[in-house]
Amino acid sequence: MSNPRVVYSELNLAKGPKKQQRQPKGRKSSISASEQQVTYATLTLQSASQECRGDDEDHSCKAYRCGRCPKKWLTFSNNCYYLGVEKKTWMESLASCASKNSSLLFLDNEEELKLLETLSRPSWIGVSRFSRDRPWLWVNGSRFNLQIQKSSSDEDHCVRLSSSGFIADTCESAHTYNCKHKL
Numbered sequence: 489m490s491n492p493r494v495v496y497s498e499l500n501l502a503k504g505p506k507k508q509q510r511q512p513k514g515r516k517s518s519i520s521a522s523e524q525q526v527t528y529a530t531l532t533l534q535s536a537s538q539e540c541r542g543d544d545e546d547h548s549c550k551a552y553r554c555g556r557c558p559k560k561w562l563t564f565s566n567n568c569y570y571l572g573v574e575k576k577t578w579m580e581s582l583a584s585c586a587s588k589n590s591s592l593l594f595l596d597n598e599e600e601l602k603l604l605e606t607l608s609r610p611s612w613i614g615v616s617r618f619s620r621d622r623p624w625l626w627v628n629g630s631r632f633n634l635q636i637q638k639s640s641s642d643e644d645h646c647v648r649l650s651s652s653g654f655i656a657d658t659c660e661s662a663h664t665y666n667c668k669h670k671l
């Protein structure tokens with residue numbers, strides 16, 4: 489049994505008191521311009537939804553283009569999240585997310601943080617620093633301004649997210665990881 493796919497779109501039609509009639513030369517037509525626009529939009533959406541068909545694991549890039557997340561990814565607030573189960577170092581996690589056309593998790597707001605704290609195991613996120621006296625940075629280069637649980641080690645230059653917050657850890661430790669892809 490196949491699951492029907494739904495594609496949502498906003499249709500903007502020309503506003504006016506009269507129906508616009510398009511009449512080709514030599515033929516009379518009872519189809520209004522508005523009806524033709526709706527038909528065109530319907531055909532366009534059908535074409536777009538056909539591009540999305542197929543096994544999402546093999547067509548993850550198409551799934552992103554169609555505005556939906558691949559199988560085994562979580563969708564929340566126009567983002568796709570991969571909650572990894574395999575354990576990797578921070579650098580291996582960064583590379584693994586890149587191979588999935590995504591980035592190691594970065595947070596845009598508190599709502600996103602609360603969701604991920606409850607759903608994920610202690611996992612690598614996209615925060616690191618070059619040395620103990622340098623600032624914590626997101627993978628996109630912006631400064632990380634939230635509280636990180638202090639560590640006694642001078643080698644803890646990467647961050648993982650757990651239910652108790654952000655924890656500094658050595659980048660060579662193996663943990664699960666989270667990836668994010670913006671739709």
